[in-house]
Amino acid sequence: MLPKDTIDTTILPPRERFGMWLDLVARTSAPMRIQSAHADDFAARAGFLDLGPIQLANYHYPSLDATRTAKLIRQSDPELYVLALTTGGVGTSSQDGRCSEIRSGEFTFYDASRPHNVGHQATDPERVQATSIITMIPHAALPLPPQRMATLYGGRLSGSEGVGALLAQFLTQVTGHPEQYHAADASRLGSVGLDLATTMLGRHLVAEDAVPTEVRRRALLTQVQAYVHRHLGEATLSPQVLADAHHISVRSLHRLFEDEDTTAASYIRELRLTRCRRDLSDPALRNQPVQAIAARWGFPDKAHFSRVFRAAYGMSPQEHRDGGSDPTRIVNRAASMVNSLGAD
Missing domain, CATH: 2.60.120.10 (Jelly Rolls)
Structure with missing residues (x-):
């Protein structure tokens, strides 16, 4: 504080x-x-x-x-x-x-x-x-x-x-x-x-x-x-929309984010994923479908959301909701993968 x-x-x-x-x-x-x-x-x-x-x-x-x-x-x-x-x-x-x-x-x-x-x-x-x-x-x-x-x-x-x-x-x-x-x-x-x-x-x-x-x-x-x-929940939010809203070119927008070690598109995507991950972990939202949460934060396409979520967190949205962030589950999944490799 x-x-x-x-x-x-x-x-x-x-x-x-x-x-x-x-x-x-x-x-x-x-x-x-x-x-x-x-x-x-x-x-x-x-x-x-x-x-x-x-x-x-x-x-x-x-x-x-x-x-x-x-x-x-x-x-x-x-x-x-x-x-x-x-x-x-x-x-x-x-x-x-x-x-x-x-x-x-x-x-x-x-x-x-x-x-x-x-x-x-x-x-x-x-x-x-x-x-x-x-x-x-x-x-x-x-x-x-x-x-x-x-x-x-x-x-x-x-x-x-x-x-x-x-x-x-x-x-x-x-x-x-x-x-x-x-x-x-x-x-x-x-x-x-x-x-x-x-x-x-x-x-x-x-x-x-x-x-x-x-x-x-x-x-x-x-x-x-x-x-x-x-405007995070608007699926149309993009670097072009951001640039137009602030009366600058997309190139100027990209330069603006250079010192932040990210891009405008990455900033939007990472913020959306953070909000989705938070809501998927919220017991009060347990009855809401995964796709409803994704759409709320600008991911209307189910397959696309699943891909970017897995790329960011190493698991599917449903796995995360089912307790994928729990340390015990992570260890068990890792052990299972090791055993599977050993079996091969």
């Missing part, structure tokens, strides 16, 4: 909760001045993940307003960019004279080394909390021209289309389910998040060529792989 630090103000009596939150904010690398109409009972929760190149924070809190002043910056300047995804409620963002209203599913971007104002209001009368996911990126880690970043400060960036949608899904998945990853995955996940954030921000600058070539390649690869996961 990814190491996660969690703060929950509800462990204290209502009147002490806002003070706990103020102490938390004061100890962060970029402290802010906080005001809230819910100071008498500030039920809030925060989770923090350190992913190496970037840090993530997942916030649940009542409506509030926050200001980072020049005085606070002089006291503590960690030289961070902040990319904030509003996941519930309505946010506001203001920096360098640019003001925006941020709806759920949208990002805003600002520089913690400059004065700014942010706010977050809950909009659902049944829920008093607003929610957001914050990505903190060191200035030195973002490979974009610093002199051009000011055009994005305090603005709105879509989190529902293109790379923005992929980044939003990534942040939601990682912060919502850290138990699904190993601690050793943290740095790699941070690199993926940084590449996606860089690509999204670069596309909102005047020219996309501000994004380094290798960052664009890795971000595009992540997009392609995410597309494969979403």
